[in-house]
Amino acid sequence: MNSPNKIYDLSFKRMIRLSGKMLVKFVNKVFGKRFPLDSEITFLDTNTVNKDLKVYEKDLYFIICGERFHLEAQAYYDDMLIRLFNYAVSDEEGYKRIDDSHAVFKMPQQAVVFLKDTDKSKDKLYIKLILPDEQEIEYSVHAVRSLGYTPQELIANDMEILLPFQILRLYGSVKKYSSFSEEQKNEFLEKFAQMCKDIAETLHKLKKDKNVTTDEYYAMVEIIHDLEEYIYGMVDNDIKAKGADSMINDEFLFWSERMKAEKDAETAKLLKEKDDQTARILKEKEDEKNRYFAEKMIMNGESAEKIEEYTGLHLSVLKSMAQSLGKALML
Incomplete structure (x- = not known):
């Protein structure tokens, strides 16, 4: 991702590493696995440098029960599919020499999460490989369209790891906010308040049902708050004036006070x-x-x-x- 959008990348990486239970549930759902929720996860924090000195960051490579996985988050359309392919074929861990004329290369299981997409029916990305002898191989990776689900549907589908990114739902509208009439602005703020309410109530349910710990809960609140400030900063004064983000902001302020109290106590x-x-x-x-x-x-x-x-x-x-x-x- 380009540096202006680094917050999406960093937020996604933080969520992926936040809870082993949530990550295993997500992997089970996306890749059709049945790993126990307490499975050990080994992150492969290694980067690959190709002949052009291009660095492939592999901090979202991990192993569960001996199987290798690779996740990526995408905020905007680009050459993600070819980049995923490059990541995969540069992974030397998948290479095994059989004899002096045979080798096996097993690619990691990959998925890309489109943080701003709504069409969840497009659950695969495809690239056709045409080999020199005219053999054709169709290479595919899983695709998850994050905004194709409501907060409640994410929970129902074991994808609560994507819940903080529901705050992106109105990212398109905010760009036009300055040209809105007063009525349109009020309508936007009402939708914004409802979005925050849906996210906060779903997050509360996760905590109430003990599907996340207290620390995980507040970490998710912090991620949501950071994303909100980044995406909707240009209309922050109106949002605060109308109290449109009160349910998220109150939780964040409570978290801040809690962290301050814990720091003071320490x-x-x-x-x-x-x-x-x-x-x-x-x-x-x-x-x-x-x-x-x-x-x-x-x-x-x-x-x-x-x-x-x-x-x-x-x-x-x-x-x-x-x-x-x-x-x-x-x-």
Whole structure:
């Protein structure tokens, strides 16, 4: 993706790594698998550089139950299919030499998520490979059209990992906002409020049903909030004035306060631990000094009562010290 749209890429990568359970459910749905939801996921954080020094980022390659997968997110149309093919054939992990004249190359299972597309019937991308001997092979990858589903349908189809990207639903309309009449602007803001309500209520249900943890819930809120600010920033004043994003914004502010409180509590804990450690060191030094003077006083034949008064050490401690020094304690 181009750098101006990096937020989509980064948000998608964050969601993919947020919850192993959500990722396995998504893989099972898209690729027709039946992996246990607690399956271990190994991410393959390796990049490939081709002869033209072009880097293929493979941070969305991962292994589940011995099978390799590759996901990509797409915000705008470009040469995604050929790029996916290039990614796949540059993956040396799929190459296995059989003998001096035979080799096998197994491509990873791939899918692309179109974040702004609504036609979910187009669930595959195809490219025809014509080999030198006129053999033809049709290569295909799975395609998921994110906005082809409502928030509720994403949950029903085990694709809740795409829920934050529902905030993109009005991305096309916002570009025309400045030319809207007052009536059209109000209509847009009403749709925006309903969109936020649908997302927030679906997210609440995920949390209530314990399909996401509290930390995962607030991470998704943060991603939604960041995407909202990026996409709808030009109309942010109107959105705030009308309270159109109140359900999302309230959750984000609550999350911010919660994170601040947790940070303050952690800081207080560290300061207390530091104070406790300092107090412990000072006490150890004080005890060491008192024992030193007690030994001197015992050796000089001072009375136990006087030593207790000056050092604060208990009589039982003084008796033990006197015994170790081979001296009789004067009572």
